[in-house]
Amino acid sequence: MPTLADVGKAAGVSRGTVSNVFNRPELVRPELRQRVEAAARALGFGGPDPKGRLLRDGKFNAIGFMPPGAYAIAEVMRSPYGRELVLGVSLACDEAGTTLSLVNGTDNTRFASIREALVDGFILGHSGDIGLITSAQRRRLPFVILESDAGPDINSIKIDGRRGAVAAVRHLTGLGHRHFAILSIRRTPGPPIVHMPGQAKRPLLAGFSLDDERLDGFKQGLAEANLSIDDVPIIETTPGDPSAGAIVFDNVPEATAILTMSDWQAITILDEAVCRGIEVPGHVSVIGFDGTAESARTTPPLTTVAQDVIGKGRLAARMVLDNQPPRQLVLPVELVVRASTAAPRAKIR
Amino acid sequence: MPTLADVGKAAGVSRGTVSNVFNRPELVRPELRQRVEAAARALGFGGPDPKGRLLRDGKFNAIGFMPPGAYAIAEVMRSPYGRELVLGVSLACDEAGTTLSLVNGTDNTRFASIREALVDGFILGHSGDIGLITSAQRRRLPFVILESDAGPDINSIKIDGRRGAVAAVRHLTGLGHRHFAILSIRRTPGPPIVHMPGQAKRPLLAGFSLDDERLDGFKQGLAEANLSIDDVPIIETTPGDPSAGAIVFDNVPEATAILTMSDWQAITILDEAVCRGIEVPGHVSVIGFDGTAESARTTPPLTTVAQDVIGKGRLAARMVLDNQPPRQLVLPVELVVRASTAAPRAKIR
DNA sequence: ACCATTTTTTGGAGCGCTCCAAGAATTTTG
DNA sequence: CAAAATTCTTGGAGCGCTCCAAAAAATGGT
Incomplete structure (x- = not known):
């Protein structure tokens, strides 16, 4: 050369x-x-090598996006939520003329990734892993963490998941539902975990604030209707697990309403319902989370706890681009009622 | 520091x-x-600054993806095709432990972007702009160009668009259609362009091989049914232009079948049809292109010329990662018949 | 033709790091 | 206990570039 x-x-x-x-x-x-x-x-x-300039100027002109949890970029791109998030981030990057680096973070390489990413700042998908945050702090670059409580010294953006969860339950109990199932998120790779009522270790307050908060909201909403979350089966699956629907229907046939943590999960339920000839919302109501574009296009269109995912991504990017003093933002959610929820009519089968 | x-x-x-x-x-x-x-x-x-190491070792450990045409990253993320393409690329990056840089390329900064991107190789979305290719060659990094004929010295991957287009038309003429409209792609920002039959400058062979090839396929398919493409209105819109449907219905009310260049465009048509109370496929048949996941979820599900977009993205990434002697790949397409096409039944209105 | 300006060109300094050959310190061996 | 072997530590070289102050060349005015 x-x-x-x-x-x-x-x-x-x-x-x-x-x-x-x-x-x-x-x-x-x-x-x-x-x-x-x-x-x-x-x-x-073919022109001066950017490496040299880089060393001289010290700016990469790029921000990094690190996938949430232990997941890979590809998994983000597969999820409706992830796609909108990245879209929002890329919107801000387009405006700023910045490159967006999708930084790969497999379990063991994650910390190294943060140490070595060729970026001027980054966005951490939510994660309960405190190590990641200290890793990020060490790097001394502006960063923001999503859907995680990280204290006042750290940029963070989250939605008001508790309020959203309460609203979801209120909507359903208002419709007359008394038998629920909750589809939660398993944060480590592996098959679904089924927590039936009465079992010892239920997944409340597992350390991931996103799930915790929503479960807590479900709990509160149920309590308002004199129901206890302890009587509700909770199933944890990895975000895109296609077997989620089957597991729920197999393990909780009596449920007339299914609460989920994402539209993606809700869509899985819808798909499985079609396979089994279960009518939504005739036999069972399903409620999503996130209000992604996909949620409006399903059959039937999903009732969902909507947030402005694109806006959140954009905001996150702006935060690292602007590099202001740390802020902690809590964004509003809104229950969008569509056609996947209705009064309970009949037991399944 | x-x-x-x-x-x-x-x-x-x-x-x-x-x-x-x-x-x-x-x-x-x-x-x-x-x-x-x-x-x-x-x-x-917080550890050695990656800049220094970079200069020493010379590897970025990243590949760049440059959006097709004159579009920005955000526009890629909005399009079903773009998302699947990026997903495919990210799959290969995940496997290789490489970072994926979504390189911003606005019109005037595009060449600079290629010159300066902090990557070890890149994927160029399709583009008729020969300048981009020479830019890329100058950089002396492995790269691959998508959906563009770039000669034997350059890595390229494209689908067999002509064959796909022919299949689409055959399907519709076989159903009895004689009145078509074509929704093509406008490559420069701006409002839709309507080319009615008999007008001078029709958009055939405009220099963008992707469109050319498909238009040529449409032409051939029509000729097989003793129809001339010169009698078919062609409308060009930017990929995600939401007004596409309205323009088509306003300008070509007599069409019983609409050929498009992407599922995204076809979805636009579907949306507008709902607004106007036009039945698909009752009043008009609509056919998409790409066979993205979205095409299966529309109402009605789209008949579409399917390609393996994810596979293509993955292949592209592997090509630049592997850095072998240049190859030119042409991938197969397959007509997937769903419910958006049927025999013509009645004129609109 | 000469000096004062203005325009061009030059090359040292330094960005932060890793490699590596060589030197220093320590341990082992006879 | 000295010499040999081993383990650690050092600092020069160099990665390719851009900035900048200073030198060189060109230009203009008298």
């Missing part, structure tokens, strides 16, 4: 002049410029 | 030793190591 110096030698000029030819051509005499350009062409030199 | 040298000074050791503490801790005596670590902590040094 030829360098500026090589081209300079070939053209009989100095390193600095060649640099000028490429970066501030107006500074160099046209005749000389042409000679240099010819030399560059002859050597197959 | 403290550097290795600063930490070294503070701990009374050399730069090199500090580097070893962070990169090959087993080489340095535990006692010394701890002293260095303490010094690092005291100075708030």
